[in-house]
Amino acid sequence: MPSVDVVLRSAGGAVAVAQFGHGATVQAIRSVLACVREAVRTGGVAAPPVEALAAEAVAALERDAAPSLRRVFNLTGTVLHTNLGRARLAEAAIEAAVAAMRNAVALEYDVATGQRGERDDHVRGLIRELTGAEDAVVVNNNAAAVLLVLNTLAAGKEAIVSRGELIEIGGAFRLPDIMKRAGCTLVEVGTTNRTHPSDYDGAITAETGLVMKAHTSNYVIQGFTTAVAATELSKIARAKNVAFVNDLGSGALIDLTRYGLAPEPTVREALADGADIVTFSGDKLLGGPQIGIVAGRADLIKRIAKNPMKRALRADKVRLAILEATLKLYRNPDTLAETLPTIRMFARPKADIADAAKRILPAIAAALGNDFTVTVADCSSQVGSGAAPVDALPSAGLSMAVTPRKGSGASLEALATAFRNLPVPVIGRINDGRFILDLRCLDDEAGFVAQLGKLNALPPIAGGANGAA
Numbered sequence: 064m065p066s067v068d069v070v071l072r073s074a075g076g077a078v079a080v081a082q083f084g085h086g087a088t089v090q091a092i093r094s095v096l097a098c099v100r101e102a103v104r105t106g107g108v109a110a111p112p113v114e115a116l117a118a119e120a121v122a123a124l125e126r127d128a129a130p131s132l133r134r135v136f137n138l139t140g141t142v143l144h145t146n147l148g149r150a151r152l153a154e155a156a157i158e159a160a161v162a163a164m165r166n167a168v169a170l171e172y173d174v175a176t177g178q179r180g181e182r183d184d185h186v187r188g189l190i191r192e193l194t195g196a197e198d199a200v201v202v203n204n205n206a207a208a209v210l211l212v213l214n215t216l217a218a219g220k221e222a223i224v225s226r227g228e229l230i231e232i233g234g235a236f237r238l239p240d241i242m243k244r245a246g247c248t249l250v251e252v253g254t255t256n257r258t259h260p261s262d263y264d265g266a267i268t269a270e271t272g273l274v275m276k277a278h279t280s281n282y283v284i285q286g287f288t289t290a291v292a293a294t295e296l297s298k299i300a301r302a303k304n305v306a307f308v309n310d311l312g313s314g315a316l317i318d319l320t321r322y323g324l325a326p327e328p329t330v331r332e333a334l335a336d337g338a339d340i341v342t343f344s345g346d347k348l349l350g351g352p353q354i355g356i357v358a359g360r361a362d363l364i365k366r367i368a369k370n371p372m373k374r375a376l377r378a379d380k381v382r383l384a385i386l387e388a389t390l391k392l393y394r395n396p397d398t399l400a401e402t403l404p405t406i407r408m409f410a411r412p413k414a415d416i417a418d419a420a421k422r423i424l425p426a427i428a429a430a431l432g433n434d435f436t437v438t439v440a441d442c443s444s445q446v447g448s449g450a451a452p453v454d455a456l457p458s459a460g461l462s463m464a465v466t467p468r469k470g471s472g473a474s475l476e477a478l479a480t481a482f483r484n485l486p487v488p489v490i491g492r493i494n495d496g497r498f499i500l501d502l503r504c505l506d507d508e509a510g511f512v513a514q515l516g517k518l519n520a521l522p523p524i525a526g527g528a529n530g531a532a
């Protein structure tokens with residue numbers, strides 16, 4: 064066995080030191096030598112040549128240097144997938160982000176007067192223009208927006224919410240917990256399925272800080288149900304002089320039914336329906352950065368902006384640049400299907416997706432051999448991120464089933480793993496005995512097909528030799 068020093072001084076070792084540094088290279092060579100020593104001891108094989116050992120160390124260092132936050136193909140059928148980063152940004156927004164990252168920017172500086180400025184001023188006017196709100200502030204995300212609003216308007220007071228709207232969004236965002244952390248006392252009214260105007264009316268006292276409506280983003284209550292409409296609730300709150308907050312969640316800025324989505328109240332409608340404050344996310348239906356937007360009455364926004372918590376929850380220059388560029392695209396709503404990826408994916412017709420599936424099918428079938436049967440299949444995409452939970456967009460994709468054959472040993476789990484192990488991992492889903500790739504969100508068809516050949520080189524997806532029967 065060569066020593067660490069000998070491998071280090073080989074040609075490959077020198078390249079590794081130059082690229083990854085001395086310490087990391089020594090570590091990598093030590094690991095490689097330990098593995099090889101073990102293989103030599105137990106397997107009785109000869110130690111590989113020095114250059115092969117160095118090459119193995121370089122490969123390990125390269126694997127380690129690859130980003131952890133990897134690009135993936137989202138073929139789950141869920142357009143706004145929270146675990147896969149939600150909205151993909153518009154090119155105009157990406158350019159704005161890069162410029163803001165590379166340069167000093169007038170973040171809190173008024174170039175015209177040379178005076179200090181406000182970071183939210185870069186998007187405030189746009190939000191007002193696009194929603195009809197009197198004023199707005201932005202924070203880290205919508206969870207932060209809700210927390211900040213509750214803390215500002217109802218700390219030490221009561222916040223009234225219907226039992227049908229005590230939402231959990233996923234992660235640790237549960238409305239009762241957020242209320243506690245915001246320092247307000249939750250007052251539940253009504254029942255899970257039915258809440259009446261008199262329930263709210265009877266609960267408002269001198270202790271009430273606000274009345275809240277939360278969009279039941281990720282579930283629907285069906286059957287014997289009744290809820291109080293926003294317009295009615297706003298009248299009840301106004302009559303008793305308490306603020307009415309509507310947490311919209313996904314926050315559409317335009318009517319998305321023209322793209323086949325179920326009707327969702329837009330931010331403008333929610334404000335017109337009497338909400339004093341509306342909160343919504345930037346990276347759901349809006350198609351922008353992770354950000355939370357608080358829009359509404361100027362006097363309340365002023366108080367919210369002054370809350371010291373705002374400083375802890377504020378958005379950075381990059382996301383403000385992304386939001387500004389994204390909002391500007393909404394000034395021309397008729398071109399959003401071209402300019403904004405989220406809308407483009409919603410708008411993509413099923414026939415177009417099915418054509419892509421037909422084009423790709425032969426390449427997948429060739430890569431998988433006889434162990435799997437591949438067909439073009441109808442599927443239904445989801446909006447995702449809790450927006451429009453029961454809404455399905457007719458879509459198409461590729462469906463793979465294990466070919467019934469004696470002793471093949473092929474499994475869908477192994478197939479799903481093989482797709483995830485590709486250089487750009489492909490994320491699909493297993494449903495009803497099939498592995499399904501919904502192609503709605505695939506726009507890099509060439510890149511997808513180019514790596515399919517590598518499926519066979521991966522650990523076996525069949526019991527036999529790599530699925531190649």
Ligand SMILES: *Cc1c(COP(=O)(O)O)cnc(C)c1O
Nearest residue numbers: 204205206278280311312313344
């Ligand atoms: C998604 C959502 C939130 C949380 O928003 P994030 O941007 O994920 O922080 C809060 N309320 C509702 C109703 C939501 O749908």
